[in-house]
Amino acid sequence: METLSQSILSKTIRQRPADSYKGTYGRVTLVGGNRNFGGAILMASAASVYAGAGLVTTITDASNQTSLHARLPEAMFADMTNHEQMKSLVSPADVVVIGPGLGTDEAGLMALNTTFGALKPTQTVVIDGSAITLIAQHNLTLPNAHLIFTPHQMEWQRLSGIPIADQSVANNQPAVAKLNATVIVKSHRTQIYTPTAVYENPLGTPAQATGGMGDTLAGMVGGFVAQFTDHTDAVLAAVYSHSAIAEELAEKQYVVLPHQIIDVLPQFMKAHEALV
Numbered sequence: 001m002e003t004l005s006q007s008i009l010s011k012t013i014r015q016r017p018a019d020s021y022k023g024t025y026g027r028v029t030l031v032g033g034n035r036n037f038g039g040a041i042l043m044a045s046a047a048s049v050y051a052g053a054g055l056v057t058t059i060t061d062a063s064n065q066t067s068l069h070a071r072l073p074e075a076m077f078a079d080m081t082n083h084e085q086m087k088s089l090v091s092p093a094d095v096v097v098i099g100p101g102l103g104t105d106e107a108g109l110m111a112l113n114t115t116f117g118a119l120k121p122t123q124t125v126v127i128d129g130s131a132i133t134l135i136a137q138h139n140l141t142l143p144n145a146h147l148i149f150t151p152h153q154m155e156w157q158r159l160s161g162i163p164i165a166d167q168s169v170a171n172n173q174p175a176v177a178k179l180n181a182t183v184i185v186k187s188h189r190t191q192i193y194t195p196t197a198v199y200e201n202p203l204g205t206p207a208q209a210t211g212g213m214g215d216t217l218a219g220m221v222g223g224f225v226a227q228f229t230d231h232t233d234a235v236l237a238a239v240y241s242h243s244a245i246a247e248e249l250a251e252k253q254y255v256v257l258p259h260q261i262i263d264v265l266p267q268f269m270k271a272h273e274a275l276v
Contacts, residue, residue, distance in 0.1 A: 001169055001191070001198045004240050009272035012228050012237035025054030026226025029093035030219065031080065031115050032130070033060035033101040034108065040101030040129065042071055043212045043258050044219035048097065049074045050265045051223025051238070057089050059111075060101075081107070083114045090118040097222040099131030099150075100215040109134055116143040124225055126150060128218035132159055147181035148225070148235060150218050156185050169198055182235055184221070186214060190239055194232050203243035207250035212258035217242050220265070241268060 017024075028048045033041030038061065045058045049072060057076040058068055065077050078085050090096055098115050102108045112134050119125055124146040127135070132151050134140065136158035153164045160167075160175035167185065176183045176193040183193040190201040220242055224234040245264050249256045 010274040022054035026094040028053040031098040034103040037101030038064035040215040044100040047219025048223035053223040087118040095226045097126040099128035102130035119143040119145045205250040207256040216258040
């Protein structure tokens with residue numbers, strides 16, 4: 001197992017070329033946020049935008065539209081109950097993030113199945129939160145796409161069948177191999193399982209123990225993967241950045257809030273970009 005270091009940042013975050021435009025940095029479509037959990041998809045969407053994704057579309061419950069536009073005017077909105085429109089917005093995306101605040105009811109399951117049905121093999125899908133639970137509960141067939149799962153340890157237990165107490169590298173690797181995916185198992189020391197290696201994030205602080213942290217990370221992963229060529233490095237850099245920013249904030253704060261990580265993210269990325 002390899003320990004992540006700050007070097008992953010300059011390896012991944014590149015100076016933007018002068019002739020770039022929004023299309024250079026990828027399209028991210030996010031799906032989630034029912035009437036009760038709209039904040040989750042708002043945080044994930046903001047994280048994608050602030051990470052530098054070129055075009056962001058948020059497919060969520062209609063009750064979240066005003067909040068989305070107030071918090072994040074850069075994101076486009078679509079109604080999660082309009083499944084035909086959902087298909088048309090998922091299909092052209094480079095990266096799809098699904099799960100934050102989605103819920104595990106029939107409406108959430110319908111949105112998940114609709115999204116999976118619209119994906120193409122060339123696309124990347126970040127599967128988080130409720131989407132992981134739905135896959136485990138209904139034994140859903142995974143889409144033919146590049147898969148990135150972002151479970152916390154209980155969600156990983158549901159998906160893999162491995163009890164939290166037994167979630168070791170030796171036990172996790174075979175389960176990851178069956179998924180043919182990259183898996184970010186979030187914990188005190190988050191581990192990232194790729195098809196060829198395992199990495200551990202040495203950073204993190206108990207100040208991060210608050211709702212919305214995982215939603216923010218899922219959005220960051222989507223934004224990083226959409227714009228940086230090496231997707232494995234993009235995932236690793238997103239995980240490392242998320243914790244590194246939190247540690248910096250925790251030096252002066254008892255609690256670090258997810259939106260604070262999002263707000264600082266562009267400056268953090270600028271400080272660690274490689275000049276090319």
